[in-house]
Amino acid sequence: MKLYETLAADIAGQIAQGVIRAGERIPSVRQTSQHHNLSVSTVIRAFLLLESQGLIESRPQSGYFVRRKPALPATPAADSVETPPAPAELARGGSIDxxxxxxxxxxxxxxxxxxxxxxxxxxxIFPWARLNQYANSLSRRVAQLGMTADLPPGNPELIRQIARRHLENGLAVDAGEIIVTTGATEALNLCLQAVAPPGSAIAVESPTYYAVLQAIERMRMHAVEIPTDPAHGIDLAALERAIVEQGVAACVVMPNFQNPLGFMMSDARKRAMVGLLVKHRVPVIENDVYHELYYGDVHPSCLKNYDSDGLVLHCNSFSKTLSPANRIGWALPGRYRAQVEKLKFLNTLNTPALPQLAIAEYLKNDGYDxxxxxxxxxxxxxxxxxxxxxxxxxxxxxxxxxxxxxxxxxxxxxxxxxxxxxxxxxxxxxxxxxxxxxxxxxxxxxxxxxxxxxxxxxxxxxxxxxxxxxxxxxxxxxxxxxxxxxxxxx
Amino acid sequence: MKLYETLAADIAGQIAQGVIRAGERIPSVRQTSQHHNLSVSTVIRAFLLLESQGLIESRPQSGYFVRRKPALPATPAADSVETPPAPAELARGGSIDxxxxxxxxxxxxxxxxxxxxxxxxxxxIFPWARLNQYANSLSRRVAQLGMTADLPPGNPELIRQIARRHLENGLAVDAGEIIVTTGATEALNLCLQAVAPPGSAIAVESPTYYAVLQAIERMRMHAVEIPTDPAHGIDLAALERAIVEQGVAACVVMPNFQNPLGFMMSDARKRAMVGLLVKHRVPVIENDVYHELYYGDVHPSCLKNYDSDGLVLHCNSFSKTLSPANRIGWALPGRYRAQVEKLKFLNTLNTPALPQLAIAEYLKNDGYDxxxxxxxxxxxxxxxxxxxxxxxxxxxxxxxxxxxxxxxxxxxxxxxxxxxxxxxxxxxxxxxxxxxxxxxxxxxxxxxxxxxxxxxxxxxxxxxxxxxxxxxxxxxxxxxxxxxxxxxxx
The missing domain is CATH 3.90.1150.10 (Aspartate Aminotransferase, domain 1)
Known part of the structure; x- marks a missing residue:
């Protein structure tokens, strides 16, 4: 057990025994650090762990307090059985989970x-009012549609609008390739499961969008972190070495306005990357949710533009451009389309019809541009x-x-x-x-x-x-x- | 390759070569059966396979036709790479997928x-109009909430209403245990992943709800099918033997109005089942989506009523009682709460706020009963x-x-x-x-x-x-x- 875990367990014990009660402030970081002779950093990690366990909460300007309604006790009841191990190894050596x-x-x-x-x-900044108006006027129609109109791959009207938008942005896609998902998060998860089995090595940018690391852990794969330049993107030579030497099974990148670095890969580097991956027959999942948020004069290309082999699985969403709360994303899974559609069906069945139709109406009629x-x-x-x-x-x-x-x-x-x-x-x-x-x-x-x-x-x-x-x-x-x-x- | 797969591949080849064109009728089951000297059953399986691949479609009263807009070709382009294997073994011996x-x-x-x-x-039969009215009047408020108000475990108002409803039905639950999901399908998937690693044996009723079999396959577990009486439910002696002899890691059942058999387990059998599972320390996922649809005078109990060890993971939903299209379900994961909440976050991030709030308002104000x-x-x-x-x-x-x-x-x-x-x-x-x-x-x-x-x-x-x-x-x-x-x- 690490120092911060021991400290967190001590404090949790005090809470359980009523030494510190619900609603009471716990000693400050500085006090705790002095009292236990631990570094401030260790104390902060312990507090974050307790907060993530639902035992304490931070209040701005005031410090940390014992939650009034703690989550279920982490420790089992006296006469009960051992807790089976967590399904995935979520804690990482040296770092807080x-x-x-x-x-x-x-x-x-x-x-x-x-x-x-x-x-x-x-x-x-989003056009909530318009989307709500559409949703309101569509709601009766959607009620009549029932469930089956929106089974995977998704609502046909929205799929048509997505295909049209891609075309306007220079990517000719077959509408039949599109699969609507519960946000890009689900699209990433499904694509990852479609391309590689558990145990696989997955190449990612470093730093990378954290949800990618979480998806990799959850599927019992492991991340191979490739050095990534803050201005030019992933190091292609390092990526190739990882493919050859570490048997990378797939790659997840964000070529446009990467989160967190904000770069855009050049067209030449995008093309070179797809060439490299096709050469080694490695599929790549392209997270392109910031595609529309460019600052220059022309919209960017994406890896999918350079792919004639169906090895690029493009993931996208309206959450960054139109409506974060509606949770509408999509995937263009290339040759993995059948697998991704099946996984979508197994994961959440269908995506609700109303937000899909409201977005489709907005794209059709309003000034998205x-x-x-x-x-x-x-x-x-x-x-x-x-x-x-x-x-x-x-x-x-x-x-x-x-x-x-x-x-x-x-x-x-x-x-x-x-x-x-x-x-x-x-x-x-x-x-x-x-x-x-x-x-x-x-x-x-x-x-x-x-x-x-x-x-x-x-x-x-x-x-x-x-x-x-x-x-x-x-x-x-x-x-x-x-x-x-x-x-x-x- | 099975006979029906060979036949399907032949027909797919004819379509690809233009022998049968888009929109044209393919030879009937009877004709194909005679022509190829295959049983009617084999031909039907081949047609179902082609239909599921999006190559043909059935039209009532008319037979099967080549689809005008076929899905992406299953065969890769000439100069492209081999298709990697599908992630899960979805086809089963002897049966169509x-x-x-x-x-x-x-x-x-x-x-x-x-x-x-x-x-x-x-x-x-559902109160669409009322739910839509609530959604319409709530939509402005939800727009202001943004995303973060509905991170897992879910909208607090809906969670309160769910807890209240359980209490009315005789199950005292801590609201802190409830996790809102994208329908019961997501709840089942998350609970299954939370309780057992890949490779595990999972006991299920036979026959069982097909989505359970699909979830088990997807997670690379395997189903142990336990004889199930059409009037009394799963055979507890057979279940215990499977636990002891086959090392069953978890169990998924539907004690109330099982799909497809429609039985309700008696209170005594529910209690005995929980006792058996606790004795062997095996968690059980209880799919209780039909709970409210009883025909008798009293609502049924559920396994969760007899569980003091946190080993019952209860999954439920409003899809069968109030609003199938909204995709709002929930889990009461017992001692697996933390794992399920984390998996929910990783799987689809949050559940949209509006349908949660609309259902909460309906439960609060309207005649659900x-x-x-x-x-x-x-x-x-x-x-x-x-x-x-x-x-x-x-x-x-x-x-x-x-x-x-x-x-x-x-x-x-x-x-x-x-x-x-x-x-x-x-x-x-x-x-x-x-x-x-x-x-x-x-x-x-x-x-x-x-x-x-x-x-x-x-x-x-x-x-x-x-x-x-x-x-x-x-x-x-x-x-x-x-x-x-x-x-x-x-």
Whole structure:
């Protein structure tokens, strides 16, 4: 048991015995650190673990409190049986469980915090009113359709609109290839299961979108993390070596506006990547959910444009462009179409009809392009402002990416500053950030954070970035803290 | 390759070469049977396979036609690579692929057929209008909530209403245990993955709900089929032997109004079953989606009532009682709660907010009980009428169940009559039936069909049942066809 796990178990014991009661504040990070003679970082990991277990909750400006309604006890009743092992090895050596950190981060966004750690776009920019109007007027018709009209592959009208949109963006797809899913999350999961059996090695970008790592773990595969350049994308030579030497069975990438780095692979590199994968007969899952959120003048190509072998499984969604809460995504699974359709059917049966039809109506009748131009302009502006604010408010040694699409900024903190510590201190001040730890299986990005700039730039957001900069300065190890304008080395 | 697969490949080749063109009728079952010197049954299996591959479609009263828009070609392009193997072994020895037959059955329901093979309840009995009204008035509020309000475990208002409903039905649950899912299908999948690793033996009823067999295959587990009495349920002695001798890791059952048999296990047998499983430390997944559709005076208990060890994972849904198209289900996963919540998050992230809130509002304000009383009364009446009609119109040797809840009837056809042949002939006449083949891994129920009686009894339904009876009579092997009032033996 790691130190932080022992500490978390101690505190859980105190809660169970009523030493600290529901609603009471637990001793602060600093107090606990001094009392137990443990590092601040260890204490923070223990608190995050307790929070993810539903035993404590953080309240902005106040610290951590014992939850009034704790989740079910983790320990079995006295006369009951042993708990069988968890189905997947979710905890990783040395790091706090990433899945739990992801959930904790998402939940913290609800609690009135400045949502810089959110993976979701600001909902205020979406055409909710129009979509709701369509849903309302369609609801009677959908009621009559019953269930079977929307069995996989999905609603035919939406599928037609998706095919048309792809065509407008330069990708001629057969509508018969499209499978509607419950968001891109389900599409990624189904495609991954379709292309490789358990035990497979899956090549991913490093850093990568955390849900990909989670899907790989869940299916008992393992991730092979390929170095990825913040401006140009995955290292193709390293990818080829991994394929040859480690028997990579499939690859998952985000060639456009990668989460978290924000780069776009060039057409030449996309083409080279598909060529490489076809040469080695390795299928690639392309997560292209930010496709429409480009800042330049032309929409990007995707890997699917260069694929004549059906080896690219393209995953996409309306969650980043139109309606996050409707959970409508799709897959173009190439030669794996039959398998993905079957898995969709087995996983969640059908996708609800009403949101599919409402989106189809919107795509048919409304100014999707006008809406997207507005979104792109806002995000491009906010990207510049956020990057400038980080450069201004954060201490020297901080580096930021220059995203060309999407809505997240990747920040390298000065040497010695742990993202998890910044995460915890920021949370106490009502600010959420995405800790770099969740974007890799190891600690490679423990000095990085991800910031969401989809929200309009307000004094509140600016103040939050300034606070983050101050907190980062406080976290620079003392030995070098007196020379804040130079890079600090541990 | 089996005979029917060879035949299907031949026909697919003719379609690919343009010998039979899109829109053209392919030779009938009888012609093909004579031409190739194959049994009618083999030809039907080949046609079903081609239909499930999207190459041909059946048209009521007309036969099979080459689809105008075929799905993506199953054969790769000339210069492309070998197709990697499918992820799971979905075809089963001797039988047509069950998953494909399930999908084909569901799709046939759309095509204007009398939907006796449908697994879904008649949508006309549900309170669509009220639910839509709630959804419409809630849609603005939901837009403001954004995404994070409905992360797993689900919308708190719906969770409260579910807990209250369980309490009214005699099951005191901690609201903190409830996890909202995309229908009961997702709940079953997540619970199964939570309790057992790949390779596990999973005990199921025989016959069982086909989605359970599909989930087991998908997770690379294997089903151990336990004899199940049409009136009393699973054979507990046989279950215990399977646990001891075959190392069963978990069990999936439907104690109330089992699909397809319609029985309810007695309270004593439910209690004994939980005791048995606790004794052997085997978790049980209880699929209780028909719970509210009882015909008697008191609502049934469930396995969860007798579980003090957290070993019962209860799965449920509103799809059979309120709104099939909304895809809202839930799980009470006992001691596996944390694992199931994490898997839900990984599988589809969140469940859309609007349908959750609309159902919560309905449960809070409207006459759910009144609605259910109406549904129960209708189904109980229709069960009697359907059973009487089968007894009247089907030949001697036919046996039917006496369901005490739910809305499906299980029919044992006379000896020698294959359900798949009846299925195919009925489809040509615009009638869908559920072939018994999909309810087991082997051929144990190839002489059975399932009939849905949730639709009001109309002359059209009666005519369809009469037609099924006549077709069944025609399918009785000739040697005994001259003595129709006695049981026929091959």
């Amino acid at each position: 990433s899945s739990e950190l992801v959930l904790t981060t998402l939940r913290s966004i609800n609690q009135g915090s400045v949502p810089l750690g959110s993976p979701y776009p600001d909902p205020s 006008y809406h997207l131009r507005k979104v792109r302009k806002a995000y491009a502006q906010q990207a510049s402002i956020m990057a400038a604010a980080v450069r201004r408010f954060f201490p020297a040694g901080t580096r930021v990416t220059a995203p060309v699409g999407g809505y997240v900024l990747w920040v390298n903190l000065p040497d010695g500053v742990l993202a998890l510590e910044l995460y915890a201190r920021a949370q106490e001040r009502g600010i959420s950030v995405g800790a770099g730890n969740i974007f890799a299986t190891g600690d490679a990005f423990q000095h990085c954070i991800r910031l969401n700039y989809s929200y309009p730039w307000t004094p509140e957001v600016e103040a939050a970035v300034r606070t983050l900069g101050l907190l980062t300065g406080e976290l620079i190890p003392r030995a070098t803290n007196c020379t804040p304008r130079k890079n600090a080395h541990l | 069950s998953s494909e037959l399930v999908l084909t059955t569901l799709r046939s329901i759309n095509q204007g057929s009398v939907p006796l093979g449908s697994p879904y309840p008649d949508p006309s 009144y609605h259910l009383r109406k549904v129960r009364k209708a189904y109980a009446q229709q069960a009697s009428i359907m059973a009487a009609a089968v007894r009247r119109f089907f030949p001697a040797g036919t046996r039917v169940t006496a369901p005490v809840g739910g809305y499906v009837l299980w029919v044992n056809l006379p000896d020698g009559v294959l359900a798949l042949e009846l299925y195919a002939r009925a489809q040509e006449r615009g009638i869908s039936v559920g072939a018994g083949n999909i309810f087991a891994t082997g051929d144990a129920f190839q002489h059975c069909i399932r009939l849905n009686y949730s639709y009001p009894w109309t002359p059209e339904v009666e005519a369809a049942v009469r037609t099924l009876g006549l077709l069944t009579g025609e399918l009785i092997p000739r040697a005994t066809n001259c003595t129709p009032r006695k049981n026929a033996h091959l």
